[in-house]
Amino acid sequence: HDLVYGSPPKIWQDALVCGNGDLGTMFFAPFFPEFLINKVDIWDCGTGRGKLIKHKDVLAAIAKGKSAKDAAAAGKSRTWKPSAPKTGGKIRLRFGKDDNWAGAHKMACRLSLFDGVLHTAMDRHLSHPRLESFVHSGRNVFCLRARDVSALQDKSIKVELMRPVDHAYALPAFGRKDDTIWMRMDLPRNFSYVIAVRSVLPGRAAYLDYERKHYRTQHRIRLAERAAASIEPDRASLQLNGDFELFVSVVTSNESKNPLKAALALVGSAAAAGYGKSHQEHVKWWKKFWSRSSITLHDKVLEQLWYTSVYVQASQYRKAPVPGLQGLWFGPSIASSQTLQWRGDYTNDQNTEIVPMPFFSSNHLELIEPFYDTFNRMIPQLKKDTREIYGVRGLDLPLSLGPDGKRGTYGQYSQIHCGGPYHGLIYSWGWRYFRDKKMLREKIYPFLREVCNFFADYMTWDEAAGRYRLYPSQPAE
Numbered sequence: 001h002d003l004v005y006g007s008p009p010k011i012w013q014d015a016l017v018c019g020n021g022d023l024g025t026m027f028f029a030p031f032f033p034e035f036l037i038n039k040v041d042i043w044d045c046g047t048g049r050g051k052l053i054k055h056k057d058v059l060a061a062i063a064k065g066k067s068a069k070d071a072a073a074a075g076k077s078r079t080w081k082p083s084a085p086k087t088g089g090k091i092r093l094r095f096g097k098d099d100n101w102a103g104a105h106k107m108a109c110r111l112s113l114f115d116g117v118l119h120t121a122m123d124r125h126l127s128h129p130r131l132e133s134f135v136h137s138g139r140n141v142f143c144l145r146a147r148d149v150s151a152l153q154d155k156s157i158k159v160e161l162m163r164p165v166d167h168a169y170a171l172p173a174f175g176r177k178d179d180t181i182w183m184r185m186d187l188p189r190n191f192s193y194v195i196a197v198r199s200v201l202p203g204r205a206a207y208l209d210y211e212r213k214h215y216r217t218q219h220r221i222r223l224a225e226r227a228a229a230s231i232e233p234d235r236a237s238l239q240l241n242g243d244f245e246l247f248v249s250v251v252t253s254n255e256s257k258n259p260l261k262a263a264l265a266l267v268g269s270a271a272a273a274g275y276g277k278s279h280q281e282h283v284k285w286w287k288k289f290w291s292r293s294s295i296t297l298h299d300k301v302l303e304q305l306w307y308t309s310v311y312v313q314a315s316q317y318r319k320a321p322v323p324g325l326q327g328l329w330f331g332p333s334i335a336s337s338q339t340l341q342w343r344g345d346y347t348n349d350q351n352t353e354i355v356p357m358p359f360f361s362s363n364h365l366e367l368i369e370p371f372y373d374t375f376n377r378m379i380p381q382l383k384k385d386t387r388e389i390y391g392v393r394g395l396d397l398p399l400s401l402g403p404d405g406k407r408g409t410y411g412q413y414s415q416i417h418c419g420g421p422y423h424g425l426i427y428s429w430g431w432r433y434f435r436d437k438k439m440l441r442e443k444i445y446p447f448l449r450e451v452c453n454f455f456a457d458y459m460t461w462d463e464a465a466g467r468y469r470l471y472p473s474q475p476a477e
Contacts, residue, residue: 001307005109008120012036012331016111018118018133021318021370023140023250024328025133027118029107033131035091036164037142037195038328039250040321045083045402046188052407053414055390062472067412083402084343085324087164087331088250089172089183089195093146094158095122095129105129113311114290115283126207127153135315136278137285141270142248143278149243151205151221159227159246161197162235164332174236175260176229180267181236184260193252196263197238198271199227205242245275289314293363310362313355318366320373321403325351345408346401348419349476356426360433368430372443375423378405379450386454394453397423399476415474417458420451 008029009015015026015036026036061070095105105122112119120131127150135142149157161183163172172185182196203223211220227240249266256262270278297303316328326344333339346352359367375397382395382405390396397419398407409416427444434440459468 001113001304003109003111003113003308005111008033008107008109015329015331016109016118017312017315017329018111018116018135018142019315019328020135020137020140021314021316023135023142024316025135025142026329026331027109027120027133031104032095033093033107033120033122035133035142035144036331037088037090037248037250038085038330039088039140039193039252040085040316040319040323040328041252041254041403042088042187042193042250043083043085043191043403044187045191045404045406052385052389053410054388058415058472082343082400082408083345083404083406084340085326085330085345086166086187086338088193089161089163089185091142091197091246091248092160092162093131094160095127095149095154096156113307115286116311116315117279117283124153126150128206129154134279134282136270137282139266139270139278140249140251141266141278142246143270143275143282144246144248145275146244146246147204148206149241151207151211151223151242155221155241157240157244159197159199159238159240159244160235161195161237164338166332166338168337171234174231176231176236179227179229179238180264181229181231181238182260182263183236191253192259193250194259194263196249196251196260196267197236198247198264198267199238199240200245200247200271200274201225201227201240202243202245245271247271247278289364309358310364313359314364314367317355317359318370320370320377322355322370322374327355343400343408346403347399348397348401348422349399349416350418350422352419353422353426360429365434368426368434369439369443371426372430372439372447374403376443376447378403379447381405383450390454390458392454392457393450394455394457395450396420396454396458397451412474415472416476417455417470417473418476420454424448424451 010030012026012028015028018025022040024038028034105124108121110119117132117134122129129149130147133144161181163185172183175182180198182194184194186192201224205223221241223242224240227238230237247267247270249263251259251263253259295306316323324344325342325347326340330340356368356371385407386396396417398409399413399416400408427448430444431440459470462469
């Protein structure tokens with residue numbers, strides 16, 4: 001069921017993905033090999049909140065003949081800015097001279113779903129490097145090994161660390177020390193993250209015997225013992241040659257008071273252990289994961305899609321907060337500021353809830369708990385907003401949210417109330433499949449109780465019709 005590409009994706013929208021539920025990479029090659037680096041908690045949460053219009057005022061406006069849309073629209077202010085995830089950074093591998101007079105490599109890729117490892121073959125005259133890469137299943141480290149790097153054609157290789165252009169923010173700060181480079185990026189509300197890259201050079205290269213036989217001494221390659229680091233205004237680089245290993249870590253201020261120190265420690269320990277050790281640990285996790293379920297279908301295309309879909313979700317859905325609308329798989333837009341389609345936040349009118357639905361019947365219950373943990377953290381903020389808007393108990397789960405639980409919905413969309421019941425389905429299935437009383441008590445029931453409290457207080461009794469009504473309430477799509 002491997003994904004086999006005769007040529008590499010040229011744009012990030014078609015990228016081949018690897019991840020561990022927290023850290024994700026997207027491989028594509030418009031010319032040189034490139035990897036976008038994303039992480040689930042890299043968000044711009046600098047939400048400029050509009051005025052939360054009270055429900056009683058909406059009802060009063062409707063009573064005077066205004067539409068629900070007009071009655072609620074006043075809540076969205078000009079300074080309103082929704083929460084949104086952001087791309088962390090990008091790694092680019094530049095093989096050969098910058099002018100690349102020798103021409104580009106022809107590339108082919110194989111993504112092994114069984115162990116979450118991407119294999120990339122690069123071929124041109126007298127240059128046939130082989131790349132192998134993965135995101136470690138248990139640690140936030142992206143590992144890459146390049147073998148058979150040509151001593152003849154690829155005497156200089158540059159590893160570049162940068163962030164896609166985003167004019168909404170200042171440039172990141174870059175640093176270097178020995179064979180390590182890093183980038184620090186600051187986002188609103190005192191949030192920051194660091195990406196660190198460390199190289200290991202084993203002192204090997206392809207065509208060394210050929211070079212010794214046919215080249216004069218002064219023209220032979222001298223394999224570097226360490227990469228040379230350099231800093232430019234918009235990137236940091238490592239200059240090296242021969243075979244190499246790379247270790248990339250990402251640490252946010254949500255995880256550490258000193259993200260730089262923590263990121264350097266991660267790549268340092270991974271480099272000390274070596275690529276082989278990390279690969280062994282990584283493969284062990286995936287082997288256990290796939291042992292939980294399998295499927296055989298007469299339609300082999302559908303069978304392939306099933307395995308690919310399970311792989312993709314397991315690569316992004318293992319830790320709270322779970323990713324938003326685009327998962328971990330997004331990159332820079334063509335605009336000057338990175339703006340995702342529909343913002344990329346939690347869109348709770350089916351979209352957020354659909355993702356975990358197949359986890360139950362495919363026997364991957366370990367992927368459900370991060371969903372509960374993500375939204376249970378929001379309960380205090382959701383209850384606070386519900387009390388302010390509606391003056392009732394419980395929580396109204398709005399159409400769109402950031403990871404802080406603050407709503408990004410105004411106008412008529414604020415009258416969509418299906419999010420709580422749709423989430424409730426995922427929570428109630430948790431009891432049906434898990435039958436875990438501790439989980440029911442601590443994670444499932446508290447959320448369901450608050451959803452039910454909201455609807456119990458929001459309902460009004462229509463005496464003439466003899467039924468309860470939810471008014472106003474706009475159905476989603």
